[in-house]
Amino acid sequence: MLSFSSKGACLRCDDGVSRRDFLQVGALAGLGLTLPGLLRAQELAKPKDDKNCILIFNLGAPSQLDLFDPKPAAPAEIRGPFRTIKTVSPDIELTELLPMHATIADKFSLVRSCHHTAAAVHDTGHQMMQTGRLFTGGVNTPHVGSALQFLRGSRNELPGHVILPEPMGPTGGNMPHGQDAGFLGKSYDPFELNADPSKKDFKVPDLLPPKEIGEARLDRRRKMRDAVDQTVRDFEASENASLMDQNFKTAFTLMTSTRAREAFDLTKESDRMRERYGMSRFGQCCLLARRLIEAGVRFVTVNTFITVFDEITWDIHGSKPFTSIQGMKDIVAPMYDQGYSALIEDLSQRGLLDKTLVCNLAEFGRTPRINPAGGRDHWPQCWTVYFAGGGVKGGRVVGRSDDIGAYPAERPVNPSEVVATIYKALGVDIETHLPGPAARPYPVVDFGVSPIKELF
């Protein structure tokens, strides 16, 4: 276990070093010997595992009843319009919306009893499922990928945590989504793609300098910038200002890296491979996630959708500007089924699945009873999440919902246990501490929270 607690405390009281100093040290992490670097070294010194993770966040929140947790015996207004189908796993049944999932059901395991107790708005679920905690008292806990970036750094010049295709946008609650480094500081924020890889002319925005800016000019530009910035020290204390410097340094490394260029280049994939994933934004993000993992990125977050407004998503309220059950059947589910199944098969064929945890999360489930608009509303009392790879045994079902998918009937699982499970799969001791506000040590998950051990 990391002995951060004592060090963190000493930092403040004995040496008079503030959290800001700490962050600034952190901001230089790319450059060499720093405190987080030291901690990281400790973490790496006893590597249990150095696995990868692809976190697929099903923003909008899929209906457990219409997809992963069918209730064929329930009345029609609960069961919904879709047929239940068998899968290659004797323990798993799904609905007809996920035929391709059915063929790989031996590779993933479902947790059908996930629930949370916070307000039923999207944002709270985003916070809890990605950081393990609900934000309170001004403490924004870090996304698990950003915590990993803090603990282990990057494997190479590529960022350690990438978010595809872009961060979550507004989902109605006006709250943070828990998709960044929170109190660890923005230097551990994920790298955002901010582009749609299914677009014909897709490239990472601005990864490469324009043709006319060769190495000599790049070098001169860097020197010019240094000359301007070096003599001005009047707002060095600003966290954002030092972050901007760090961003420019990282940008220069990234834009001269062949590895980065290749990793993001989807034209290196055959048309057959690209079509297997589906030419949707989600499908191509899954493919890109696989390329990034191959290139050494440790954590990739794929947001299935960016917002719930004016987009066809999992948020099937049935009324505008949200999606209908039909919209889910025709558009969302086929795209999702294809992209996910391709990813799992592909990782498996390349021997990457054992080393890569793929988890499919959502902020909550949907109301068991179909509403008057023919849709389903928010329901944090019970829903399904699932996991594959990274040491997770496939074909299992953990937990059970009641007869109408309304409440966990067996083995309720909360968001912090889901996040603990990710840490466990990645080989991070869940008693590892992070430096919280006022340099107080913060365990990666709350004391007493355990991973879902039935998955392993």
Added chain:
Amino acid sequence: MSLLLALLLAAADDGASLFPPEFTLNGPAARQTLLLEARRGDLHTGAIRDAVAFTSSDPKVVRVEGSLAVPVGNGKATITATYPGGSATSTVVVVDMDKPFEHSFRNHVQPILARFGCSSGACHGAAAGKSGFKLSLRGYDDEGDYATMTRHALGRRVNLEDPGRSLLLLKPTGAVPHKGGVRFGTDSREYAVLSEWIAAGAPGPRKEDPRIDHLSIVPPHVVLTPGAEQQILVRAHFSDGSVRDATPWAKYTGSDSSVAVPDEEGRIKVTGNGEGSITAWYLSKIAVATVTVPYANIPAPETFTQASRRNFIDDLTLEKLKELHLPPSPAAGDSEFLRRAFLDTIGVLPTADETRSFLKDAGADKRDRVIDALLARPEFVDYWTHRWGDLLLVSSKKLPAPAMWAYHAWIRNQVAANTPWDRFARQVVTARGGTIENGAGSFFVLQDDPTEMAETASQAFLGMSIQCARCHNHPMEKWTNDQYYAFANLFARVRAKSGTRAGDTIIFTAPDGELIQPLTNRPRAPQPLDGTAISLDDPRDRREALADWLVSPENPYFSRAIVNRVWANFLGRGLVEAVDDMRKTNPASNDRLLGALAAHLAERKFDLKALMRTILQSETYQRSSQPLPGNATEKRFYSHYYPRRVMAEVALDALSQVTGAPTEFKQAAERGPAGFAYPLGWRALQLPDTNIDSYFLKSFGRPDRIITCECERTAAPSMSQALHIANGDTLNQKLKAQGNRIGKLLGDGRDDAAIVDEAYLAALCRPPSAEEKSKLVALLADAKDNRREAVEDLFWGILSSKEFLFNH
């Protein structure tokens, strides 16, 4: 450290008071927590806990157990607290010991269920309840909860024949399995209250029950040192004049865990320097205690007495800084001031000529003259139209293009005329007629049901989010579900129909229509949040009543909200942060200043330019961004100017201005005239719409204008911004554009040194230092082969610098 200790001792010498100084104990069940507080004048400096002995002047009236006053018999007595430095007293009256006493469901049972988390959102207070037992969130629905508790579950929850077998007692004490665990023991006060209530026949909520009126808190403001602990005292005042000790049953939360953290008993522990607040919640009322923890190094007194002051802003800022031991940074230099004032007031950089003439100007009033000139410039209208466009969500994503333009033009006209903010707000919330004729009507197209109208109006003009109260009493504010539906019902009769012109919508008021409150299945009489209700059959447009309340001097929220927004624009951080999250539980970093600014604005009849002038002229605004060793870590109290990244539109316009290469803007395809291009030279700040393709604006954090929330705009630097500046087509195109400033400078035949000078003045509003100049000139001289490229790279170096991209 020894100085601090001396100060503490001095404080203790100043005296101590016993709280509450006088109180009444009504009946045998009443108790009162006692708190001995050290004070310096009116200021609380912490609880005295060591070696305190309590004595009662008449043990037949009252006795003290630990620090709890317990009634014994009717009468009057004095309690004396003796401590090593002296003693303090409080007087107590005990009454009703001879009268039959009965616990009230509303006022005694419900607070216990809330305090122990039974009715919390995580347990039975969840929308769907828990394990078949559903309570209203923190007990806002007394009648409903009483029915659930006494009539459902076959009456097993409350067993009148055998109270001890009631689930209400068996579950929380763990006598039978309880998923929520053991909440309290059988020997606790809570157990006593619940069991006595059941034994008395479990009386339900009654109409004549005294109602909670407000809470008081001791200490309301306390100055402590890191590591200190402090008990909070909460007293609940009821409509019948009685006062009850709510300390054991209030719920406590802290606003800033890096300053102070409360535990469940209301004991706070100080974790760091600064100022934080502790909120106590009880029966849907809240009270807030401020905890001030001064920084360790005490600046010399003259640091504050000799600091220059221009107006009340400086007085109040310095007062706060002094309290926290934070020295103010000195005044900003002329270049720094000029650039800052331009960017904050009109969103453009001063030109090289403007900078030169300002720097040369020797007049003592030159800063005032610049401020007045800025407030009168046409770009002022562009900038503030854009800011209010964010607030009111002007965008063709939701509005037809003609309506979007009309909405934009309406705002523009108000800004140009400097329409007082109260009139501005009134015109929006009462807008009627065609949205092309009266652009403000689009507010009711974008928000198309009463709850959305109410929520957005509140967010925009009160800086307050009330949507929590749509489903239940607001857990962090005083707003209740009743108030929410009464408020939203003010909008229930607003209707829209298509106009005859393309894109036009007619907003009108229907003669009837009500918003039903789901809890009661009835409409509530329309009522502005804190105002007076109007009757359901009042024929007037209800929005007039709303507007009257909104802008009335009795409404404290309206002026504070706009003042806070304007302040944040200039100082980089709201007195309340975030600016649209104003609530009692999120207090201002300097509440007196916020109040004074609000009063100032009201006095100036809501003239925003007058407010801006006052802010701009203050020494507080004109402080250097250079921190001092003693104030570098703080970012709430305005000891120095906080540097921040320039907002997206301003940054893009500044790049255009310095390079002399304008940006081309094209309408996004989704809606409106796709592909429509704005005339070249149109600035980003002049765009009416956010529905415009621009990777630069997007990655630099332009808001989408989907919801009224300051959170839509971000000023944080990111990797995409760095990559875009380095490799993207925005800056690179501008640098190589034909006929740009670089071409002109080279064409004029200037030498390298002159080019460096000019670039610095245009971008950074200052001449280069000798060191910078020599380095840059040397780099330019190295590039004999292609001078143009070298100068482009010089500009790139300057325009990618922190000094350029930040307002400081």
